[in-house]
Amino acid sequence: MIRAQQSDQPKAEQFAFRVQDLRRTYFMKGETVHALRGVTFDVLVGEYIAIMGPSGSGKSTLLNVLGCLDRPTSGSYLLAGDDVAKINDYQLSRIRGRRIGFVFQSYNLLQQLNVLENIKVPLQYQGLIGKDANAKCRELAELVGLGSRIYHRPTELSGGQQQRVAIARSLVNDPYFILADEATGNLDSKTTDEVLELFESLNASGKTIVMITHEDEVAARAKRVIRLRDGVIESDERNEK
Amino acid sequence: MIAQFFQIVDLGIKSLLVQKMRAGLAALGIFIGTSTVIWLVAMGEGVSYRAQQQILELGARNVIVRTKEPNAGSDEEANSRVKAYGLLRADFRRIVENIPNISRAIPMRELKFELRLDDRTADTKLVGCTEDYLELNRLEIARGRWLSTRDRGEKVIVLANDTAKRLFPYENPIGRTIWVGSEFYTVIGQTKDRTASAAIGGSLDSRDYNLDAYIPIKTLRQRVGDLVMKRVGGGQGWNFVGEDVELSQITVEVEDIEDVDETAQIIETLLKKYHEKEDYAVVVPRELLRQAERTRTMFNVLLVVIAGISLLVGGIGIMNIMLATVTERTREIGVRRALGATRSDIIGQFLIETVVLTASGGLAGVLFGLSVGPIFRFAKKMVTTFSPDSLPPIVHELEPRIALWSVLLSLGISLGVGVLFGVYPARKAAYLDPIEALRHE
Structure with missing residues (x-):
């Protein structure tokens, strides 16, 4: 309804997600911690956005909420029309699996599975294992440049290779956006560069990427940078290129 | 649905194979429990089958009156x-003359x-x-x-x-x-x-x-x-x-099998009149058979109780291992939750892993249990070769008989133990906070 009145604003389907007046309060040992104190921003489909901030800025809390791992205390988080703030654990799990592609700092591949099987994991939880599942996973492995190593175990891969497997895994469910948490934090500068190039090419092909980082060089590669401080947005700028 | 189930089973096997030694030792408890049930029941059935055959040979329609040496009185x-005791030829005549429904009496x-x-x-x-x-x-x-x-x-x-x-x-x-x-x-x-x-x-x-x-x-x-x-x-x-x-x-x-017990009573009463001492015994094979049956049932109940205890102990071992596994794999649980696993997915994964563990122990136990015949015969042969007189005749004649119910029961119990003792670790895994779990080192 609101969107109908604002005709100059982007249409509903053009939003990857919208965050409005998001607040998250923890109660720890009798103390109240206001981790997020009213955060509002929209992300459009096809954006490449970096979220920055020093430690204690509410960065991790925002990541957890955006990743549907946590629910905000108040405010709304609209992901394709669903207000994530108001749903239960089961539905949250389904949304994580269908709409969000996680990339972690420490790759988090499952050690007992090979590359192909690791990419396939999110599909299993959606019950989407069809005849084409293997073909799709193989395609994604090729996309991230690991087509020849699909039967390798994570321990047989370098850090950069593992992170590329994780990126392929984040893409397998065609998510609304990729949520990368310090995705280059464990990598050296050369592989950091490779991974960031991969993100850029994915973004160029239309993928929405939200990257949490504290490194300026990494943030500089994104198209838009949101800086958090003390639980509120300090700045929201577009990088001019 | 079925494909998904097999995928979870496959995953369970893969996860267990990461720690082969540990999984093997945990399954050993169930293995021993299962094979013990089958072995013991097979031995018990062998003994009671033999006893039954022997009793049947005495004849189900027969009443046997036997002389027995009385306890010394004075x-x-x-x-x-010179001790004079036992059945008399007069007793034989009295039985033949007084009891109508007998087909024959043999002294x-x-x-x-x-x-x-x-x-x-x-x-x-x-x-x-x-x-x-x-x-x-x-x-x-x-x-x-x-x-x-x-x-x-x-x-x-x-x-x-x-x-x-x-x-x-x-x-x-x-x-x-x-x-x-x-x-x-x-x-x-x-x-x-x-x-x-x-x-x-x-x-x-x-x-x-x-x-x-x-x-x-x-x-x-x-x-x-x-x-x-x-x-x-x-x-x-x-x-x-x-x-x-x-x-x-x-x-x-006795002419009619239904009259056996009654006839035995009559014979006993008849003999009592002429014998001061307890120098005879009336044996009814049919009664012996019933006694053997009762003994067998009691023995089997005892076995099942013992087996239940051993499987319970095995189950506790399994639970212990699974709890350790859940703690160790907290990070994996967090990752899976982030990738879309619901709580029931996690419960299913760990429950099936536990059941795979106990079922493989159970199946191995059943296989070992089923080989009781050859193994027992071999052991008997080895012992007789090295010391021929050490085995009592009852052991020589014993042939283990595998009872189907014991196989099904022990397999069922081992699966049941898997489910029972898997639920708690699986629930523990499922109710971990995904954020905490992801942060776990």
């Missing part, structure tokens, strides 16, 4: 040189006796019997013929298999004469080898037919008599004690 009695007198031929001797059980005895005890003639009505009072003898072999290791005994006491008897027949039957009448040994020698009961009475002198060892040389027994056993066959 000192005078204990010190007397028998048996005593230990040494048979001789030249320098060969055989310590046998000399059995004085009638013509019916062959059929009654399901004996079969190997060569020659059995006693007939015309042999009554004649000096003829039928040898059992082992008796014949001792006296005539190489020759055909038929038509030959042997010494029975101080008289010559003509061998007219030889019986086939026969397995032992159940113990009755207070003696603990089972009845072995292979060292018998059979003569007509009339001949026994006329030529050997009722009184038998036994040598007993003493401080001052040999001593002789006499036993005066008329009949060792009367086998009564």
